[in-house]
Amino acid sequence: MSPNPPPEDELAGTEQPFVQHLIELRDRLLYCVYGVALAVVVLAIWPGPNGLIDFIAQPIKAHMPPDAKLIAVGVFSPFFVPLKVLMMVGMLLVLPWIMYQLWAFVAPGLYSHEKRFALPLIIFGSILAYLGIAFVQFFVLDKMFAFIQGFTPASVAATPDIASYVEAILSLYLAFGLAFQVPIVVMLLVRFGIVELARLKAFRGYFVVLAFVIAAVVTPPDVISQLALAVPMCLLYEVGIIAAGWFAKGRPAEDAEGSST
Numbered sequence: 001m002s003p004n005p006p007p008e009d010e011l012a013g014t015e016q017p018f019v020q021h022l023i024e025l026r027d028r029l030l031y032c033v034y035g036v037a038l039a040v041v042v043l044a045i046w047p048g049p050n051g052l053i054d055f056i057a058q059p060i061k062a063h064m065p066p067d068a069k070l071i072a073v074g075v076f077s078p079f080f081v082p083l084k085v086l087m088m089v090g091m092l093l094v095l096p097w098i099m100y101q102l103w104a105f106v107a108p109g110l111y112s113h114e115k116r117f118a119l120p121l122i123i124f125g126s127i128l129a130y131l132g133i134a135f136v137q138f139f140v141l142d143k144m145f146a147f148i149q150g151f152t153p154a155s156v157a158a159t160p161d162i163a164s165y166v167e168a169i170l171s172l173y174l175a176f177g178l179a180f181q182v183p184i185v186v187m188l189l190v191r192f193g194i195v196e197l198a199r200l201k202a203f204r205g206y207f208v209v210l211a212f213v214i215a216a217v218v219t220p221p222d223v224i225s226q227l228a229l230a231v232p233m234c235l236l237y238e239v240g241i242i243a244a245g246w247f248a249k250g251r252p253a254e255d256a257e258g259s260s261t
Helices: 018-045 048-056 077-093 095-109 112-149 162-179 182-191 197-202 204-218 223-260
Strands: none
Touching: 018 048, 018 077, 018 095, 048 077, 048 162, 077 095, 077 162, 095 112, 112 162, 112 182, 112 223, 162 204, 162 223, 182 197, 182 223, 197 204, 197 223, 204 223
8 A cells, every 4th residue: 555645845946046035025015115204194184293392202201390391402303303203203103004014925935823822923923013102101111210310419400412312212112022922932932843832831931031131221210110010021021931831732733734735
């Protein structure tokens, strides 16, 4: 009795020349640029640069004297800072679109069961990024500036520069947006067999130390922002372990389905 023939690979014959990959990458990048440009135009109309700056400046203005304002030290700051804020908010607004373009670029090289796994992760990752940024805007900045302003002598007028302030919160947005991707990283490590789930569970204690080291490096030198980053990272690590356990249970069936197609 002859053995069964090996199942046909569903990706067989789908290889494309390197130039075709470059053209596809160019098109996806252009789609991202178009999305950001459209978001910037919409934001420039409403709520406008002034409205956006007033919104992101609320956490620090809440701890300044009533008549105090942020200042623009640089000659071109009144022009470049609002433009930078528009670009920043525009990219955040179309983050799911950008992540979709990334997924669409790599999707032809994925099996059908991997495609079903990738798209929910992109949606979940976008939600986590928004949660991290919202956590910064509505909690971390308020507590951080309350802590910092508490050390300001009464004879000193704290009038921060708007350019420095925007750069500081932009770095915090980026740090927390990336830190909140911990569950995604954990699930991918387990899903693709890079690390076993048992090893990740045993790594809990080391991850706590790693989280506090990362928080000390990427956040301002105040205990509030460091705790605000390290503690959620530890909690999200546990969320990633739980979610990875769910995906690991369905992995054998998905792998069998992928090999049989």
